[in-house]
Amino acid sequence: MKALPTAQEYYQIMSRRYRELTGFEAADASDIGIRLRVLAQELHTLGERMSRAYADAFPQTAQGQALDLHAEVAGLVRLPPRCACGILRFSRALPGTAVTIPAGTLCLNREGTLRFQTKAEGVIPEGETYVDVPAEAMIAGPLGNVAAETVRVLLSALPGVSAVTNPDPFSGGTAGESDEELRTRLLETLATPPDCANRAYYRAVAARHPGVRSVKLLPRHRGAGTLDVVVACAPGFDAAQVLAQLQEEYQKAREIGTQVLVRQAEALPVEVAVLLVTAPGYDPAEVATHCRLAIARYFSSLEIGQPLLVARLSGSLLEVEGVENFRFLSPAGDVTPNQDQMVVPGEVDIGKVASL
Numbered sequence: 001m002k003a004l005p006t007a008q009e010y011y012q013i014m015s016r017r018y019r020e021l022t023g024f025e026a027a028d029a030s031d032i033g034i035r036l037r038v039l040a041q042e043l044h045t046l047g048e049r050m051s052r053a054y055a056d057a058f059p060q061t062a063q064g065q066a067l068d069l070h071a072e073v074a075g076l077v078r079l080p081p082r083c084a085c086g087i088l089r090f091s092r093a094l095p096g097t098a099v100t101i102p103a104g105t106l107c108l109n110r111e112g113t114l115r116f117q118t119k120a121e122g123v124i125p126e127g128e129t130y131v132d133v134p135a136e137a138m139i140a141g142p143l144g145n146v147a148a149e150t151v152r153v154l155l156s157a158l159p160g161v162s163a164v165t166n167p168d169p170f171s172g173g174t175a176g177e178s179d180e181e182l183r184t185r186l187l188e189t190l191a192t193p194p195d196c197a198n199r200a201y202y203r204a205v206a207a208r209h210p211g212v213r214s215v216k217l218l219p220r221h222r223g224a225g226t227l228d229v230v231v232a233c234a235p236g237f238d239a240a241q242v243l244a245q246l247q248e249e250y251q252k253a254r255e256i257g258t259q260v261l262v263r264q265a266e267a268l269p270v271e272v273a274v275l276l277v278t279a280p281g282y283d284p285a286e287v288a289t290h291c292r293l294a295i296a297r298y299f300s301s302l303e304i305g306q307p308l309l310v311a312r313l314s315g316s317l318l319e320v321e322g323v324e325n326f327r328f329l330s331p332a333g334d335v336t337p338n339q340d341q342m343v344v345p346g347e348v349d350i351g352k353v354a355s356l
Helices: 007-022 031-056 064-073 179-191 199-207 239-253 284-300 310-318
Strands: 083-091 099-101 106-109 115-118 122-124 130-140 151-154 163-165 212-219 226-233 259-264 266-278 323-330 341-352
Touching: 007 031, 064 179, 083 115, 083 122, 179 199, 199 212, 199 226, 199 239, 226 239, 239 259, 266 284, 284 310, 284 323, 284 341, 310 323
Parallel strands: 226 259, 266 341
Antiparallel strands: 083 130, 083 163, 099 122, 106 115, 106 151, 115 130, 122 130, 151 163, 212 226, 266 323
């Protein structure tokens, strides 16, 4: 689209035309000069509004609320930000009587900058020393995706509990869907409108469920007339419940003669061991923590059946401030899962060395 004239360009055009018609110059401080400048600004503003209205009329160029309206017509809704979910382990030094961990118990990360809240009640059984309780970050977005062993501060008073930690990383925290991400989904939907007889329908049903992190369709996996919907559940959701809900919805709308099976993706744990050299002036422990977060973010970006690429994993570490050099001990190479498997982080070990 041709660039719109600026207010100054409009003013110059009108001044030139005024001179041609009258033989006089429109001085800047004169009444006519001021009027021409006001009119030039109004023409420029009107042009910008018309240009934006034209762009918002099409899903390929619409932005913000206008794009939301296009998506709504196609039955789509912009995905909201999600809170990171994980497990908090509450423990005590010695076995004793049962101790209840109320739902809503608050904890902090070591820096005291992020709050995490238990989603259900937990109980340290009599004679045991710990219990694992599902929890989530209290702020939506990727900031809540913290590495293992980083949530260490009890904010709520819990008699009988001496420590808290997260044995595994918190994950699943995502920012709200951007315009470009929503536009991609919208254009795909418009190209292949979802109905009960195509893949777009099955994918759309799973994608809009809040407990689904990733979905993979395997047509004819069990023979002709079969479809396997393989899903990876988001942390903090009951996988059995999510699968049952999707199975019920598919069963009501599936096409005649098709057998639909919803099943969970098989986890393929991958251990990560890194020798890390920290740049001068940086705290090695702090840099290692940020490296763990970068590794966790990379794993959380993988979909079902998507391979782990060492080059991309290396790239995530290179973006961490304070990393001077590193070497992977494992994985030794790229990891390619089966089409119904999902690569997940196993044990993550970051060794700090002076040089390689």
